Amino acid sequence: MASKVIHAIYTDDDILMQAVKQVRGERYHIEEVYTPFPVHGLDKAMGLAPTRIAITSFMYGLVGLSVAIVMMNYIMIQDWPQDIGGKPSFSYIENMPAFVPIMFEMTVFFAAHLMVITFYMRSKLWPFKKAENPDVRTTDDHFLMAIDAGHHDVEKLSKFLYDTGALEISLIENDEDH
């Protein structure tokens, strides 16, 4: 099914923010906004749901902590409780201070790396991935808002976008599925 999208290009992030608010106010659907840098408050203006990545990170940290505890309990206490320099290997708790640095680092390691991998997967980023940039200038100094034009009057929408401060407005017809 062919879909129509309007690309509106802005050159200022403040104008972009205003435009996003106006477009949302008119109940048009914003497909995506491309910016060269993080625009503070843009996600709120677009009404995007807050990220849950911190929660995943916390859970990964717990996994890392568990891995560290189970690993060292098995190696140092259960499997071969050797006397190394008089350290008490009778139970995990007795020798715990010596394990804390590893427990800490494993927690951080799991929390950080698995969170980053989660981020890559959720935002579909990997090497050799084909860039999805609709206009090369959006990585330099232009801002692009893509609005779904499906059921709207394109003329009216263009006029409205022009009034919000857009410098260039183009209609993109997409044959591919979304």
Place this chain on the structure above:
Amino acid sequence: MYTLPSKLKLFAIIFMVVGAIGIISGFLTAPSTTAEVKEMMAGHHEEGHGEDHDTATMHDVTAGSATAGDHGDTAHDSEEAHLEHTLHQMQNRPWSALYIASFFFFMIALGTLAFYAIQYAAQAGWSPVLFRVMEGITAYLPIASVIIFVLLLLSAFHVNHIFHWMDPELVNPESEHYDKLIAGKSGWLNVPFFLIRAAIYVLGWNLYRYISRRNSLRDDTAEDNRWFKKNFKLSAGFLVFFIVTESMMSWDWIMSFDPHWFSTLFGWYVFAGMMVCAITVIAMVTIVLKSQGYLEFVNDSHIHDLAKFMFAFSIFWTYLWFSQFMLIWYANIPEEVTYFVTRIEDYNLPFFGMLVMNFIFPVLLLMNSDYKRVNWFVILTGIVILLGHYVDVFNMVMPATVGTSWYIGLPEIGSILFFFGLFVWVVFTALTKAPLLAKRNPFIKESKHFHY
């Protein structure tokens, strides 16, 4: 302008009166002769046989090497010596309880002063709306300084014996109590120098507090930023002075309770505990004032920032606690490790309980960004953190002064209540003395609109 609610005044007075009763009864019930100790221990015997036995073995260990050879002959002497030992511990208890509570509230005021100076020196944009709250809290510093200095003077004049090293017998080579280790440290640990140092610290801190407060008030009516600049420079200078004197203060006022023991990161450790308590109190006072409608420009984001500091400094404190503990535990050098041996054996619950209160509880409660904005969460965590750090100071002082004869009873709780009442009284009275918003601070506008 803030007006002191009359209920709060009454609240503070009730705390002070109840606390004073607790303190006095603590002094009255302390035994004055070994016979009384014997009686008290006999009364205790049925309930706590195990604990009593521990005390006896502990004492044997300390006196052990000397009496090991002729133990049979000196059995009676050793019992008398043991009673004497317990007597000293019991006599120290109300003094230690008083000292701990007064130091605890003192360190809240001092920590707030350091935090305040950091905010000035760092030119923080979020905190100027809280400056008057911080100044209100530091108003307790002069009073706390006087109290603690008087307590140190009382020790110096042998009214109490919580500072063991002040006993002149210990540094007298002729005496049978001669202690070579303490004598070797007498270049630093001697009473006149100790008092001179204490006076320098206290005067330096109070001077900064006085001048910075005066400049901050003058800034409200000034034409230019002269007073702000002065405060900026003064704060930077104070922070240098502070970190040196704070470190020395922790050796003098806390570490010297265990004059045979030493630790290099002790100053930082005390500092971290001080900062957590101070920031927690700033947050709590802010929330209280805000809830009464006095801090118009304080919003959730300010509370969020304070809660972040509470969270981060709790972790920092734990990091230092663990670094100190783990290094000593790992190397297990007898002269260092006794510090933790006595604490783990005799103070097991307070020693590990404070870790739960000071680390696990705040970390779990304040990790979530949304929870940091929920006022009652911050208050709840704050109460646990403050109690936890009281126990921390308790753990630093009590094992050295009262040893196994510790208990959290009348003298301890009475002292906390008394100083809490005094603290609330002084702080909230000071808050009425100036408008709660620093008017002309160059960052005040940014601070009013601060959001996270």
